[in-house]
Amino acid sequence: MSTAPSTGDYIGLPSALPSAITETKHFFQALDNFTRTFAFRPGDRVLMLADPLLDPRVMDAVQGHARARGATVRVYMEPNSRVTEVPQECKAMVEAATFVVSTWFCSIIDPYFIAMRKRGQRWVKITYFRNLDLLHTEQARFPIELIGEITRATARRYPQGVPFDLRFTDQRGSDFKISFTPTMRDNMLATNRWRGKTTADEDGCYVHYLASHGPNLWDHNAVKNDLTQTTQMSGVLYPQWAVGFRAPFAERIGVHFDGEYVSRVEGESSDAALLREMLVGGRMIEGGGCGFNPKAPRHTIYPAGSNSPGALHFGIDLVKPADYIRRTMPDWEEPPVHVDLVTLDATVTAGDNMLVESGFLCALRDPEVVRLAQRYGDPLDLLEAQVL
Template identity: 60%
Template structure:
């Protein structure tokens, strides 16, 4: 007769337990080789340099030399010999004058420099057709052998397109952000703002640098932003109606999620107040007041680690990072991240459990990106494997 005494069902003490309830990681060489080549397929497609083109590498000394060798080797295999400019740091906030003539002559640019996306000179080069790959998330060649590196880039693109389709068409609407901590942030969108923002190659689900003016990230994890200044054609003088309060869970440069509740108050496109008490309250007030939300990033790669927020916010689907440009360099950032990939005039605040409404249509509910269950996304995922595993088994 089976032992039905309650003690038979009591869990063993954690420190005494020995056993295994989940499969061990794959270590068979044939399995690992196959996974490696899945990632290589993404790698070769994203870095779409073509024979006869001029390629420029904007690098920094802390970039893994094997990353440079891998990308340069791919270029040379296509008959392209890259030029390289080495800056002392990734924290280049504007394109140096001495580099501009080289950049003007390039067809294809690979960059680790911060200024790549925001510098007006770089934007102008893309408008004339120059193609860019930003490698913030590919600073170590070992990252090639991670689940996020081999997650199919076409599937990332389908997830992004399904999200874009949820933005209301031909009407004004609010992006509305809430969460269990009390966040209540509104960003007023016009129909024109939607058109400007969603016209980019990434919002169209194009993950490779193969069309004129392309700007993509590698690893293929940092998707387009739910809101950024492209929505107003990068007009720095225009005041966007960003109003409300955000209670972030965490911030880049802070060792663990916030134990206290800090309210970041926005009024007419600027941070006017940081509420709350605790060890970081004064630091956040000094850092953030006066700052502007320049990007509100969302993760789109289901195999990006959920709780890994360094260097620029989680890239897991539905995780948000509020990218804020500061009015002055933060001494706190300079102390704790002196060699951060981004300069001390920027801060990413992170939330994992937000709900985001575009008008009356949900984009994200309780941290879950709704596009992951769209029929077109599930159908495409099924071509590559188990759709639930690919889309909803998120690494921590």
């Protein structure tokens, strides 16, 4: 009488190669992305805006690379990364810098920092590079040129020269629209991240490292960061999850909007009650923050939403600090006045053009993206083999 083998006896897939065979070549792939992203020039005056929880090896890596390029580095540290505006005593150091590396929350939105970039200051935001060990991940070694091409292929799907609606739907009943004018479209897509720039070699640039986070399918770059301008939007989102919640929601929770502001939250669960307390009156500032790195983990949404292609986060600025966030994430990289709602299966259209279909970023199959991917390996493996 024969007995079936146990599950552990079945071998139908190859075993992972020993790290001794792969780790060196993988590390040098990631290191090449690192050195080209931090595109220091001889004579650059680099300022790191840091916080005490940043891995000191990250600071050492930046300083060592800068020294190799003939640049100098100074470090200014705040008690945490939740800085909401530039401290007055720091401004002289910012003024003197030609290149800024920052962990601070206000990096993208502070008017002073925006003005410095308009004067040519180059920036790298390192929300996703707080630990040097991240250099040993798949997302760190994914070709940054390919991320740029995926981003540009998505931008090409925005209608040009005509008004259109950016529409978000999903199987839970989400139906949310943001109205674009041709000027809004041109303003937003002119930013360096939408042009697929992943290295900080262009005067006035702002890039993320690790290269994965954003750009947003809509944000206030569409109105040149003039927060007094109102963007027409409305509808309901049924997010699957939110940053700060241990697991996806068991209940179908509806977040309703009246223009840019949350008008009500429907649902009976404790999660719905928490969201209702936090969100009502809050303002949408990121409409569909999208991931563009196919090797970013799909189901890791901390600290600011999954960066896997087609996964979306919707950033809401709150009316007041949320006690729930202060209790559950006291060391979060963002202040407790912000909530990121997450969907992993949305469909997004820009006019008649499909950007995302059921959580799949359509640009991954764009002919120019596939053609470029062939330079680095098997396009299916690079573009569609997700890291869960």
